[in-house]
Amino acid sequence: MAWFRKEKKPKEPTEKQVAIPEGLWLKCDECKEIVYRKEVEQNLSVCPKCGYHFRVGGRDRFQMLFDDGAYKEFATNIRSGDPLEFRDTKRYRDRLKVYEQRVGRGDAVLCAEGKLDGLNVVICAMEYDFMGGSMGSVVGEKVTVAIERCIDKREPLIIVSSSGGARMQEGILSLMQMAKISAALSQLAAACLPFISVLTDPTTGGVTASFAMLGDLNIAEPKALICFAGPRVIEQTIRQTLPEGFQRAEFLVEHGMVDLITPRADMKATLARFLHQFLNK
Amino acid sequence: MSADAAFEEPLLRLRRQIEELSAQESEPARQVEIDELREKLSKLSKEIYSNLTPWQKTLVARHPQRPYTLDYIAALFEDFTEVHGDRKFADDAALVAGFGRFHGQPCAIIGHQKGRNTKEKVIRNFGQPRPEGFRKALRVMKLAEKFNLPIFTLVDTQGAYPGLDAEERGQAEAIAVNLREMAALKVPVIVTIIGEGGSGGALAIGVGDRVIMLEHAVYSVISPEGCAAILWKNSAAAPEAAAAMKITAQDLKKIGVIDEIVSEPPGGAHSDPQQTVMLLDPFLERALHELQKIKPAQLPEERYKKFRKMGHYEK
Numbered sequence: 079m080a081w082f083r084k085e086k087k088p089k090e091p092t093e094k095q096v097a098i099p100e101g102l103w104l105k106c107d108e109c110k111e112i113v114y115r116k117e118v119e120q121n122l123s124v125c126p127k128c129g130y131h132f133r134v135g136g137r138d139r140f141q142m143l144f145d146d147g148a149y150k151e152f153a154t155n156i157r158s159g160d161p162l163e164f165r166d167t168k169r170y171r172d173r174l175k176v177y178e179q180r181v182g183r184g185d186a187v188l189c190a191e192g193k194l195d196g197l198n199v200v201i202c203a204m205e206y207d208f209m210g211g212s213m214g215s216v217v218g219e220k221v222t223v224a225i226e227r228c229i230d231k232r233e234p235l236i237i238v239s240s241s242g243g244a245r246m247q248e249g250i251l252s253l254m255q256m257a258k259i260s261a262a263l264s265q266l267a268a269a270c271l272p273f274i275s276v277l278t279d280p281t282t283g284g285v286t287a288s289f290a291m292l293g294d295l296n297i298a299e300p301k302a303l304i305c306f307a308g309p310r311v312i313e314q315t316i317r318q319t320l321p322e323g324f325q326r327a328e329f330l331v332e333h334g335m336v337d338l339i340t341p342r343a344d345m346k347a348t349l350a351r352f353l354h355q356f357l358n359k
Numbered sequence: 360m361s362a363d364a365a366f367e368e369p370l371l372r373l374r375r376q377i378e379e380l381s382a383q384e385s386e387p388a389r390q391v392e393i394d395e396l397r398e399k400l401s402k403l404s405k406e407i408y409s410n411l412t413p414w415q416k417t418l419v420a421r422h423p424q425r426p427y428t429l430d431y432i433a434a435l436f437e438d439f440t441e442v443h444g445d446r447k448f449a450d451d452a453a454l455v456a457g458f459g460r461f462h463g464q465p466c467a468i469i470g471h472q473k474g475r476n477t478k479e480k481v482i483r484n485f486g487q488p489r490p491e492g493f494r495k496a497l498r499v500m501k502l503a504e505k506f507n508l509p510i511f512t513l514v515d516t517q518g519a520y521p522g523l524d525a526e527e528r529g530q531a532e533a534i535a536v537n538l539r540e541m542a543a544l545k546v547p548v549i550v551t552i553i554g555e556g557g558s559g560g561a562l563a564i565g566v567g568d569r570v571i572m573l574e575h576a577v578y579s580v581i582s583p584e585g586c587a588a589i590l591w592k593n594s595a596a597a598p599e600a601a602a603a604m605k606i607t608a609q610d611l612k613k614i615g616v617i618d619e620i621v622s623e624p625p626g627g628a629h630s631d632p633q634q635t636v637m638l639l640d641p642f643l644e645r646a647l648h649e650l651q652k653i654k655p656a657q658l659p660e661e662r663y664k665k666f667r668k669m670g671h672y673e674k
């Protein structure tokens with residue numbers, strides 16, 4: 079594909095996102111190269127040119143992590159209500175319908191059980207495409223159900239986060255999910271069961287400030303944005319531009335908040351190694 | 360006060376009139392006039408303050424004369440001694456913590472602290488803690504648990520500080536750890552939202568067995584301005600966002616997020632801080648009395664049940 083390679087231009091940073099139609103080709107968000115979609119997909123949705131990790135949905139995660147891509151989803155019947163009858167420029171109810179049609183009826187997290195390298199595990203994988211992976215009552219309930227299942231069946235927990243934070247349309251109830259899940263995690267910890275948090279791009283706000291930072295191990299994908307307050311909010315507060323790489327996974331490792339960075343291709347093997355060791359198997 | 364708080368204007372005018380008359384030499388006719396004005400003020404205060412919109416309540420909750428954590432501590436707790444630092448990095452003046460007695464019972468007290476004048480505001484960082492503030496809070500809570508002392512927290516913050524240094528030192532981790540560890544404390548935790556309950560920074564000292572809220576306090580996942588900026592793409596839509604998010608004590612009681620509402624004086628807490636503080640006292644006393652009947656080992660279980668229920672979904 080060398081004939082397709084474009085010379086890098088200095089004006090690149092101001093370059094506008096060019097919409098590439100769904101089809102054979104894909105433009106990498108990072109290196110801006112046009113890459114063959116199939117090649118990206120076969121490469122675990124990692125750019126073959128620069129190693130950029132594209133965002134992936136929950137079921138793709140399950141495929142990558144469960145043995146032979148075999149798993150059983152649970153907590154599939156929990157769906158968003160509209161507790162506050164929230165309306166901004168649009169009704170929350172209507173927004174939900176659009177996302178359910180476009181992404182699926184699982185809200186912003188899917189939960190599944192299966193084997194990872196021969197071990198029974200529970201994995202929760204967030205769906206960024208569903209309202210920016212925002213956490214409302216459904217995410218809170220599903221993750222809590224998953225944690226309780228781990229305690230019941232004495233299985234380790236893995237949560238793959240990708241979220242813009244709490245879901246404003248459910249107001250305070252979204253905030254309370256942080257407390258609810260963290261309280262459940264305290265019970266999981268008391269039961270001495272492993273919880274590994276996998277942080278992917280982006281993990282922000284209330285999700286970071288609750289379960290995503292509470293892993294026995296926190297493992298990040300390369301270059302993932304991981305933060306409490308987003309870069310824009312901070313720039314507004316301190317009125318200066320932020321240093322390069324601020325709040326990226328590498329920055330968090332440097333500051334002691336994340337245990338290690340693991341490329342997607344090594345994620346399963348890394349998780350398997352730790353879990354076997356923690357479970358003394 | 361900002362132009363948004365125009366609803367306070369008639370009350371301020373009356374108060375000024377009363378003050379002026381009171382400053383003059385007393386004579387029977389004037390006293391009658393003063394009494395009439397007082398009556399009018401009381402009636403008007405009640406009228407205005409019982410019809411506040413969620414946005415107006417937000418402004419009341421942020422009122423610069425509203426009693427702050429240290430005012431409550433001075434009035435409700437004896438023998439209070441503040442302690443400092445998280446033993447890891449620094450002390451954070453945006454969050455105060457210490458030990459004292461409540462009606463004779465030794466206890467820990469923790470709360471966000473805002474500043475009243477410019478200098479204090481800077482020192483207190485506008486009541487917005489950094490990670491070391493939350494870590495200090497947890498250190499004191501763990502100490503309380505070690506010595507089997509109940510914990511009182513007072514919530515009054517716009518939110519955790521969104522700054523570069525705070526992020527570097529793990530703002531998210533500090534909050535998250537508090538949520539998990541508070542859930543497991545084997546001593547009574549009594550939370551009172553006295554002013555602004557701003558998001559994760561509020562919740563980080565807000566996981567309690569009882570959550571009490573002042574009548575005009577607010578508690579929300581994001582500030583009305585922040586919500587408006589994101590969802591309405593216009594921060595001027597803050598009043599709409601405040602109404603849509605259901606942030607008032609009255610709404611939160613309905614959806615089961617708080618347990619009790621403490622009435623404020625007719626013109627709001629700032630109109631009579633002394634009385635406000637005293638109005639809270641019996642609520643704290645009753646909560647403590649009830650919780651002391653529960654076995655310490657049972658408290659985390661009860662607390663888990665309480666938060667486990669929160670949320671709304673269809674099955």
Ligand SMILES: [Zn+2]
Binds near residue numbers: 108111126127128129
């Ligand atoms: Zn690339």
